[in-house]
Amino acid sequence: MLYAVVDIETTGGMPGNSRITEVCVVVTDGKNIKQRFETLLNPGVPIPSGITTLTGIDDAMVAAAPVFADIAQELHHLLHDKIFVAHNVNFDYSFIHREFEHLGLPFSVQKVCSAKAARKAFPGQRSYSLGNICAHLQIEIHNRHRAGGDADATATLLERIIAFAGEEILLEMAGRSSRQITLPPGIEWADIEKLPATPGVYYFLGNTGKPLYVGKAINLRKRVIQHFDRKRGKSALQLEQVKAIDFEETGSELMALLVEAEAIHRLWPAWNKAGKLPSNRYAIVHYPTAEGELRLQIARRSRGSAAGIPFSRLGDAKAALSKMISENGICASRAFSNKGCKDPTCYCQESAEARKGIHNARIEQALESHLKINEAFLILCRGRNEEETGVVYMRNGAVCGWGYADEIHANSDPEFLVKKIPDIASTRAIAGMFLRRMLAGTAYGYNLMSLEKEMVTSKESKKKKSTIKN
Ligand SMILES: [Zn+2]
Numbered sequence: 001m002l003y004a005v006v007d008i009e010t011t012g013g014m015p016g017n018s019r020i021t022e023v024c025v026v027v028t029d030g031k032n033i034k035q036r037f038e039t040l041l042n043p044g045v046p047i048p049s050g051i052t053t054l055t056g057i058d059d060a061m062v063a064a065a066p067v068f069a070d071i072a073q074e075l076h077h078l079l080h081d082k083i084f085v086a087h088n089v090n091f092d093y094s095f096i097h098r099e100f101e102h103l104g105l106p107f108s109v110q111k112v113c114s115a116k117a118a119r120k121a122f123p124g125q126r127s128y129s130l131g132n133i134c135a136h137l138q139i140e141i142h143n144r145h146r147a148g149g150d151a152d153a154t155a156t157l158l159e160r161i162i163a164f165a166g167e168e169i170l171l172e173m174a175g176r177s178s179r180q181i182t183l184p185p186g187i188e189w190a191d192i193e194k195l196p197a198t199p200g201v202y203y204f205l206g207n208t209g210k211p212l213y214v215g216k217a218i219n220l221r222k223r224v225i226q227h228f229d230r231k232r233g234k235s236a237l238q239l240e241q242v243k244a245i246d247f248e249e250t251g252s253e254l255m256a257l258l259v260e261a262e263a264i265h266r267l268w269p270a271w272n273k274a275g276k277l278p279s280n281r282y283a284i285v286h287y288p289t290a291e292g293e294l295r296l297q298i299a300r301r302s303r304g305s306a307a308g309i310p311f312s313r314l315g316d317a318k319a320a321l322s323k324m325i326s327e328n329g330i331c332a333s334r335a336f337s338n339k340g341c342k343d344p345t346c347y348c349q350e351s352a353e354a355r356k357g358i359h360n361a362r363i364e365q366a367l368e369s370h371l372k373i374n375e376a377f378l379i380l381c382r383g384r385n386e387e388e389t390g391v392v393y394m395r396n397g398a399v400c401g402w403g404y405a406d407e408i409h410a411n412s413d414p415e416f417l418v419k420k421i422p423d424i425a426s427t428r429a430i431a432g433m434f435l436r437r438m439l440a441g442t443a444y445g446y447n448l449m450s451l452e453k454e455m456v457t458s459k460e461s462k463k464k465k466s467t468i469k470n
Pocket residue numbers: 331332333334341342343346347348349
């Protein structure tokens with residue numbers, strides 16, 4: 001196993017506000033030094049005098065030094081396939097992670113803290129600061145508080161730990177502090193690093209390039225790594241069949257769900273279980289009392305029942321119900337029972353016949369507007385970049401297609417905005433679920449746009465130009 005022992009100097013303590021002024025990486029196999037990389041960095045911000053006093057690094061020294069972006073490739077190459085070791089590793093790791101992140105480079109490696117490892121290997125010491133543990137072990141530090149001096153000392157400390165306590169404790173710590181990721185033989189970390197941390201759909205491809213598995217994710221990279229986590233993923237034997245990973249960014253969760261459902265339907269990947277439809281376990285239902293007054297209720301829905309307005313999550317049903325009540329001026333007490341309304345301005349104060357009339361009319365109006373999803377409209381969601389918008393075209397409850405567009409108007413012709421996709425039960429169910437979440441106000445970042453009816457059917461409008469992007 002190769003270890004990249006890292007030490008950095010910074011302009012302060014917080015990776016969010018402070019920058020790196022010096023970095024040193026010492027690569028060791030635990031017995032011998034294999035490589036050494038050391039450089040000052042221009043942090044792009046003034047170095048506080050207190051820090052200069054501690055490290056001896058001042059603004060003049062870093063003025064002509066490279067910036068992080070200049071060394072990012074080399075540093076990434078040095079670190080990406082090794083265990084990252086540092087004294088109080090989270091400090092160094094978070095700064096370096098942050099710098100890569102600024103550049104849009106994903107960075108994730110296993111890490112081990114040499115202070116914690118020293119505590120395991122040499123228990124009973126009062127302090128495990130680098131200075132103290134090195135003094136105890138008679139490791140000399142040249143240039144304390146400079147990246148090179150501290151990294152060299154930490155590398156020597158690591159060698160002592162391994163010599164004294166064995167490499168096992170380090171490997172064990174790496175497995176526990178991060179996760180034990182085992183990539184299949186054909187997959188490399190570089191393949192994983194290509195995956196963006198954005199919503200989308202990923203494909204595990206087998207020998208012949210045939211998809212073995214299709215999955216959706218809010219964060220593609222994180223989700224794929226989970227599959228290779230020894231503790232959580234599929235069996236190693238099965239994963240060995242994965243020869244390549246393909247992916248597609250979708251911008252939004254809704255689009256990821258739709259793309260996944262359509263791909264499963266079309267490709268029949270071996271590992272995907274038969275498409276699970278979102279099950280609607282709750283429904284807003286209405287019923288008349290003996291006096292003929294309408295009441296609303298959230299009911300548990302039995303399998304296959306079509307009654308009421310269905311929801312898969314109780315929270316969505318509750319949110320939708322309270323929205324229906326407030327938006328339609330329904331008395332919140334009378335909606336559920338005929339007791340308890342004390343509001344002197346409420347229609348409850350009217351005569352029995354009059355209040356029943358008002359109350360029932362409002363409930364009917366609420367139900368009707370909620371169920372009115374049988375016309376043509378677009379669901380607009382986040383696109384794959386700032387400029388574009390995701391578009392899902394629905395008509396009469398069916399998903400007719402989806403795509404991405406730079407500009408959408410109420411008179412855009414959906415036939416040109418989207419790629420036509422055959423209507424299938426799973427996409428219909430997914431879109432329906434989202435629609436009800438939107439109506440309940442619990443789907444953030446999604447909007448509805450009704451289409452001008454004539455545009456939907458008009459042949460004339462098809463001559464209009466809108467871009468389709470896929
Ligand atoms: Zn009332």
